[in-house]
Amino acid sequence: MAAEKLYYKDVYQRKFHAKVVQCRPGKKGYEVALDQTAFYPEGGGQPYDTGTLGKAKVLEVHSKDGEVWHDTDCPLEVGSQVEGNIDWDRRFDLMQQHSGEHLVSGLIHEKYGYDNVGFHMGTDRITIDFNGIVPEEDLPKLEEKINEVIWENIQTRVLYPTEEELKQLCYRSKKELSGWVRLVEFPGTDLCACCGLHVTYTGEIGMVKLLSVQKFREGVRMEMISGKRVLDYLNEISEQNHQISVQLSAKPGETAAAVRRLAEENFRLRGRVMDMEAEAFEQEARRRLAAGDVLLFEKGMEADSVRRLATAVMETCQGRCAVYSDSGDGSFKYAIGEKGGDLRELVRQMNQALNGRGGGKPFFVQGNVKASRNEIEEFWRQRK
Template sequence: MTETRRLYYEDVYKKEFIATVVECREQKKGYAVILDESAFYPEGGGQPSDVGTLGDAKVTEVHEKEGELLHYTDKALEVGAKVEGKIDWARRFDLMQQHSGEHMVSGIIHEKYGYDNVGFHMGSDVITVDLNGMLDDAQLAEIEREVNERVWEDREVVITYPDAEELKTIDYRSKKELTGQVRIVTFPGVDVCACCGTHVTHTGEIGMVKLLSVVKFHDGIRMEMICGKRVLDYLNMVNEQNHQISMKLSAKMDRTADAVQRLQDENFRMKGQVARMEEEMFRAEAKKWEGAGSVLIFKEGLEADSVRKLADAVMNTCEGCCAVFSRNEDGSYKYAMGEIDGDLRQYTKEMNAALNGRGGGKPFFVQGSVQATEDEIRNFFEK
């Protein structure tokens, strides 16, 4: 086993370094490189690994296996050669902000409510945190306010390696029982946690914490959150969306919710009017086909529910089978077909096979869609 000096623990802000290639192992896809020292953080503790370059080779991921730090690259590196390593700093600092913000949120929740962080994942968009207790919207708002106030205090983050006796005296968070050397990360007055990840050295570098959403999950909740630059990106996105909405609704940006409510109310009234007009049309259509036997009807612009209602209305007067088709925007047709006391199962099966359709329902009433032209549909029914 080759032991690599972990530069990311000595200086978390080290972006570039020079190291010697100790081993280069060919893999199924690319190579696994071991260096005598490295600033690349391996995946672990809920935090994704660093990426970057070693010379002209891309480092796509980094893992620790059986004590060895493996850098997975797209090119082979010569053993014994000196190589310049560069980590993707924008990505690393983002992950440091996210990880540090999560510590402060989990620490304050643990302090105020006694809940434990039982699951943690840092995605490319949001962080998800699973907690073994319930929180309502008011509590989350208070937590968000308090976390940000603590962030802006800009306190120094302290990292220690206490011995076994010292560790017994420290009240720290950990998801599992730990043995050997333990790395304790302390956010003064907020959180003390055993953690192997990378963090900012002062809380002010987190910038801001935003709690986005919460849903019930198992016996607790799953919370989504973002920190740092992701908050700025999120606010810019929300602001741009609200700007577009305000322009489309001719409303001031602080009045878009009211404008949307008025639009919803108007839409509700219009839907009611359309529904009443459709009912009148369907009654007239049913009367038109009274006693006509089996009928085939094509109507433009009907939603699936309206197709169903029209077929139901006509089948009750025509004294035969009624089939209603309405064209979709892509050229296909939605359909509904019914017959009082009829059994349309075999006929529907044959129609779907002939017209590239799908659908079904009760023996006397079926719904679905077909990928066919109006002429093809008419030809099938004529046969």
């Protein structure tokens, strides 16, 4: 006999007593069936509840063949009475996320006519896939409308229509339904077939934050959070902004302007550095005129600078130019060039000998090696 599903009677029930009907070894410990349970099994896009059954920890909960099975870390005696305790913080968070997702999906469907074709409730963010394009510039207005609905504190309704009643209703569903159907309604906003658990009043969601929207397949993937996750997110952003304001000696509300000024200054300085490097590279190229094969070592150069130095010297040395720059972590960036040459076999041998990787054109290659300067110098000595 299937367990009585207390979670559908009262989504706020945190504690209950039940009789152990079955207990069997499982893949993750033991699988326990009860005569009644408040533990929600994974389904409808909503993850399972966790908590305790007597002395046992409830690790996962799944529905199989109409029965609710609780994966526990230790066995429970069949016929015994146990007290179940739901991890309420987890349950309420998932209810907030799921209810927030319904509001978002409902309003997107109403405004654009798009369907929710994919939904994942992660530990930090919710993702929803829609089969149409939602412009990123629309997110602020959508977010405002969703939160207005939340703050109206509308009561959620759970409906079990007859098959005839179901035919007359306009509701969201990923597939054609018949027979016993459970509908969750946020009046005026959304009506959707759903077996998951939701808050009773929209005010309990607290707030919804739309984080991003990106092109995905034929539509978009939207990231969102609800409830306490919004507060945690805003606190994290606030702390990061505080640290930035301290580093820039700017007020918290003026960090963006300070970063812009810093970026402009950095752009000007990079321009000056590139001009100075260009002059130094030209001098090095003149100094290496007709020198034949050249091996150079530099410190702290960016990959682009390594490339430009190798290119400049390659043009004048009448041989092969190899430039290495110490990255400070036991590796070296490299650039090797030879006018009219074919370096492919040589570079293959070098990458194999010096734990490197890279590539490019036959006459010019770039990459990295994990080796010491002595090892690099020895490699080239053997190839003179």
